Amino acid sequence: METRQLKTLLAIQSHGTFAQAADVVGLTPSAVSQQVHALEEELRVTIFDRSTRPPRVTPEGHQVLEMARDILRRAEDTKASLSGDQIAGTLMLGSVRSSALNLLPRALIQMRQRYPALKPSLRxxxxxxxxxxxxxxxxxxxxVAEHLGFPSALRWSPFLREPLWLIGPPGMQAVDPIELLNTRPYIRFRSAVPLANLIDTELSRLGVVTNDVAEIDTIGSIVTFVRQGLGISVVPHVALQEPEDLGLSRHPFGSPQVNRQIGIVERTSSPRAEIIGLLHGALSELCGEYGVDRDATS
Structure with a gap:
């Protein structure tokens, strides 16, 4: 098994056909087919079902492709380490669909500018x-957000601890938040994420009965609906960063005001700990007054 064979496999998956992959890796279609056949013989599996056009990856082939990605990434990271350039290679990163997600592109751009040999891959x-x-x-x-039941082999470090706000359209008369929740049309954040549960739990604890006029699964859309006067809602601070949000009415949500946390989860023995720490620092800095220093959570 050679890395050039593995790169060819990933090119086929990315571009759909042996011919297109051949152009990418600089080989003839026949050479690409020979590489795949040799690898299938070595592993004793069928990676691509050639009876379809374009070829379809078999269940065993998906396992081989996952292995290929892992081997190539480890090889790239090892080369970076041996050359003395630790802030290099591929950083395999995941993220939830959070309202804090708008911070991540800015942090990754900062990382790319400071460490051009580092290549993030986001899912x-x-x-x-x-x-x-x-x-x-x-x-x-x-x-990910603060979560119950992290495995013991993982470490979660918050970079954001922010308040939740009860928001209303511009010009809404300031009254008691409980009265607002009981009397005004309410836009509910309905999603299978910790933030939605956090908001609903506090509403229940406060004993309010909301007059729901909409259920929406994205915080950004909720802010837009509130801005246009459909009703009131509860959102995290990070969702109110656009200039047009400055005029929205804001009241602390909860008694005392509820906060939520977003952080980075990694393996406790992660070989990428230095890079992850730098990313944490960039995200914390972008969070301003609500940023959490990593050392403070260790």
Whole structure:
């Protein structure tokens, strides 16, 4: 098994056909086919079902492709380490669909400018899937909300601790937040994520009965609906960073005001700990007054 064969496999998957992959890796289609056949003979599996057009990856082939990605990434990281350039290679990163996600591109751009040999690879998914992939080594780290039941082999370090706000349209008369929640049309954040549960739990604890006019699964859309006057809602501070949000009415949500945390989960013995620490620092800095220093959580 050679790395050039593994690179060819990934090119076929990415580009769909042996011919297109051949152009990418600089070989003839016949040479690409020979590489795949040799690898299938060595592993004693069928990687591509050639009876379809384009060829379809078999179940065994998916396992081989996952192995190929892991081997090539480890080889790249080892070369970077041996050359003395630790801030290099590929950082396999996951993230939940959080309102804090808008911080991540800015942090990754900063990292790329400071460390041009570092190549981030991002996947957005659900927290349970991301946590499992970090534990299994398929991801180096993931950005997830505070979560119950992290495996003991993982470490979660918050970079953001922010308040939740009860928001209303511009010009809404300031009254008691409990009265607002009981009397005004309410836009509910409905999603299978910790933030939604955090908000609903506090609403229940406060004993309010909301007059729901909408259920929406993205915080950004909720802010837009509130801005246009449909109703009131509860959102995290990081969701209110656009200039047009400055005019929204804001009241502390909860008694005392509820906070939520977002952080990075990684393996406790991660070989990418230095890079993950730098990313944590960049994210914490972008969070401003609500950023959490990594050393403070160790």
């Amino acid at each position: 957005v998914s659900l927290s349970t899937s991301l946590i499992a992939d970090v534990a299994a080594g398929r991801l180096d780290a993931a950005i």
